[in-house]
Amino acid sequence: MKIAIGADHGGYQLKNVLVPFIQSLGYEIEDVGCSCEQSVDYPDYALPVAELVASGKADRGILICGTGIGMSIAANKHPGIRCALVHDMFSAQATRDHNDTNVLAMGERIIGPGVAQEIVRIWLTTPFSNGERHVGRINKVMQLEKRFNAQK
Numbered sequence: 264m265k266i267a268i269g270a271d272h273g274g275y276q277l278k279n280v281l282v283p284f285i286q287s288l289g290y291e292i293e294d295v296g297c298s299c300e301q302s303v304d305y306p307d308y309a310l311p312v313a314e315l316v317a318s319g320k321a322d323r324g325i326l327i328c329g330t331g332i333g334m335s336i337a338a339n340k341h342p343g344i345r346c347a348l349v350h351d352m353f354s355a356q357a358t359r360d361h362n363d364t365n366v367l368a369m370g371e372r373i374i375g376p377g378v379a380q381e382i383v384r385i386w387l388t389t390p391f392s393n394g395e396r397h398v399g400r401i402n403k404v405m406q407l408e409k410r411f412n413a414q415k
């Protein structure tokens with residue numbers, strides 16, 4: 264299973280912690296950057312991760328910025344992406360179980376590396392429930408995406 268990961272300068276240090284952690288769990292990593300703490304723009308890293316996931320070239324994506332907010336907003340603009348901003352273990356489990364999210368966003372300035380690692384572990388290993396009501400709600404969300412794209 265391949266995980267695409269990206270961060271801006273606000274998430275660079277946490278990305279450096281998470282890359283070897285995710286590899287130690289047995290996943291392959293595709294790191295789209297950034298590669299230093301110089302100021303960069305989060306959409307420039309959200310887009311390649313979203314593209315890798317939406318195209319099927321990566322199975323899941325993980326995005327980190329200072330708050331995770333910019334990354335989650337940017338990723339959710341991409342067709343086919345369901346990105347959850349998560350800073351606690353319950354949400355990590357629930358968003359896989361209920362929303363079948365394919366991208367996870369976190370904020371390095373909000374949580375420490377230990378909590379982030381546990382969130383990632385839970386989010387990567389929790390399957391989608393496939394529950395009828397959850398499938399129906401996700402389909403409604405994806406229909407909205409189709410409707411707004413058709414209006415362009």
Ligand code: RB5
Nearest residue numbers: 273328329330331332333
């Ligand atoms: C960068 O200073 C910061 O704005 C960014 O990392 C992120 O938190 C945006 O949502």
